[in-house]
Amino acid sequence: MKRLEExxxxxxxxxxxxxxxxxxxxxxxxxxxxxxAMGDEFAHYFADMGITKVLTVxxxxxxPALMASLSLGVPMVFARKHKSLTLTDNLYTATVYSFTxxxxxxxxxxxSFLSADDKVLIIDDFLANGQAVNGLLDICEAAGxxxxxxxxxxxxxxxRGHQFIVDRHIPLLAxxxxxxxxxxxVVFSHEKEQINVQ
Amino acid sequence: MKRLEExxxxxxxxxxxxxxxxxxxxxxxxxxxxxxAMGDEFAHYFADMGITKVLTVxxxxxxPALMASLSLGVPMVFARKHKSLTLTDNLYTATVYSFTxxxxxxxxxxxSFLSADDKVLIIDDFLANGQAVNGLLDICEAAGxxxxxxxxxxxxxxxRGHQFIVDRHIPLLAxxxxxxxxxxxVVFSHEKEQINVQ
Numbered sequence: 001m002k003r004l005e006e007x008x009x010x011x012x013x014x015x016x017x018x019x020x021x022x023x024x025x026x027x028x029x030x031x032x033x034x035x036x037a038m039g040d041e042f043a044h045y046f047a048d049m050g051i052t053k054v055l056t057v058x059x060x061x062x063x064p065a066l067m068a069s070l071s072l073g074v075p076m077v078f079a080r081k082h083k084s085l086t087l088t089d090n091l092y093t094a095t096v097y098s099f100t101x102x103x104x105x106x107x108x109x110x111x112s113f114l115s116a117d118d119k120v121l122i123i124d125d126f127l128a129n130g131q132a133v134n135g136l137l138d139i140c141e142a143a144g145x146x147x148x149x150x151x152x153x154x155x156x157x158x159x160r161g162h163q164f165i166v167d168r169h170i171p172l173l174a175x176x177x178x179x180x181x182x183x184x185x186v187v188f189s190h191e192k193e194q195i196n197v198q
Numbered sequence: 199m200k201r202l203e204e205x206x207x208x209x210x211x212x213x214x215x216x217x218x219x220x221x222x223x224x225x226x227x228x229x230x231x232x233x234x235a236m237g238d239e240f241a242h243y244f245a246d247m248g249i250t251k252v253l254t255v256x257x258x259x260x261x262p263a264l265m266a267s268l269s270l271g272v273p274m275v276f277a278r279k280h281k282s283l284t285l286t287d288n289l290y291t292a293t294v295y296s297f298t299x300x301x302x303x304x305x306x307x308x309x310s311f312l313s314a315d316d317k318v319l320i321i322d323d324f325l326a327n328g329q330a331v332n333g334l335l336d337i338c339e340a341a342g343x344x345x346x347x348x349x350x351x352x353x354x355x356x357x358r359g360h361q362f363i364v365d366r367h368i369p370l371l372a373x374x375x376x377x378x379x380x381x382x383x384v385v386f387s388h389e390k391e392q393i394n395v396q
Contacts, residue, residue: 015355023308023309023311025273028275028276028278028307029273029274029275029308029309029311030264030267030273030274030275030276031272031273031308032264032265032267032268032274033268033271034270035264035268036268038220051236058256058257059256059257059260059276059278061206062257062260062261062264063260063264063274065228066228066233066260066261066265067264069230070230070231071229073230075223075226075227075228075229075230076227076230077226077227078226078228078257080226080257093317094353101316109228110220110221110227112227113221113222113226113227145356177201177211196231
């Protein structure tokens with residue numbers, strides 16, 4: 001998505017080896033109009049998949065997921081993050097490890113809001129090692145829900161998450177795909193995967 | 199907002215003395231179309247206030263704040279919650295106590311995204327004791343930003359937050375105002391405050 005790439009070029013800051021900070025428009029301050037355009041882009045790409053629900057994880061996934069769900073005309077559900085959970089009777093849960101924060105969280109979704117009748121679009125702000133997506137896939141499997149696709153605002157294609165999803169033959173749309181960081185600059189990838197949206 | 203009250207009547211569950219669970223459309227599963235209608239309602243009410251930024255706290259505030267910011271055509275910023283913070287050089291911070299969870303959090307906003315040039319609309323999902331709003335007011339004061347108003351999806355008018363805001367002469371719009379819980383049922387208030395939006 002050209003407009004997003006331009007915004008990343010203008011405002012993104014590369015920190016260290018593999019961190020891209022885009023908190024001026026994506027995950028601290030949010031540009032609602034760009035967010036809506038990105039939601040429309042996700043909805044357009046996955047329009048014919050029979051999506052019944054958009055799933056994400058709090059907090060940074062909520063804004064793009066909400067806009068995608070608005071454009072698709074289906075509900076959005078955001079998984080809650082917890083340090084630990086004692087009562088899990090009415091919850092689907094999965095464990096998610098964060099490499100950047102080096103912490104392990106349990107994510108959960110109420111059993112009331114996901115079922116075997118659902119076909120899910122998973123949305124997140126970043127795809128790096130794929131831990132959050134993996135956790136949501138585990139939850140979908142436990143619920144018997146089908147997964148129609150994964151949409152991320154920005155993927156770091158050189159990290160594990162991209163290949164992890166491709167290997168599972170899940171349609172993946174990254175609105176901006178980063179091939180590498182070169183001396184503090186972002187190098188975008190425009191390679192497409194050969195996954196047919198069915 | 200009649201549509202919201204009907205939804206609360208149909209799907210809300212009253213737990214114990216003062217908890218209303220509305221996780222089927224507001225803060226776990228989210229109805230994007232209702233959320234958009236609520237965002238428009240906030241934007242309409244505060245349209246002439248010269249709002250430059252919508253402020254909220256992660257996570258449940260993000261969806262209504264995003265829709266209000268989209269409708270107003272201004273950026274949205276969500277404060278981050280932390281158990282504790284060591285590095286606060288570039289952050290405005292405030293302490294927020296949660297009565298329901300009995301935990302204390304630090305909330306923070308980057309100094310890059312709030313300044314004395316801003317006029318802020320604070321949005322949240324619930325107004326109970328007003329702790330989150332109070333934290334955001336502290337942050338606005340530290341930044342020298344003006345506060346144009348507070349908008350909440352649901353207020354529990356019988357708790358401290360409502361009066362706290364009224365006493366500060368800050369325009370307040372609650373899309374649903376709960377006067378009391380009566381044997382597990384919600385009793386709405388339709389009393390208006392005499393605060394003129396300037």
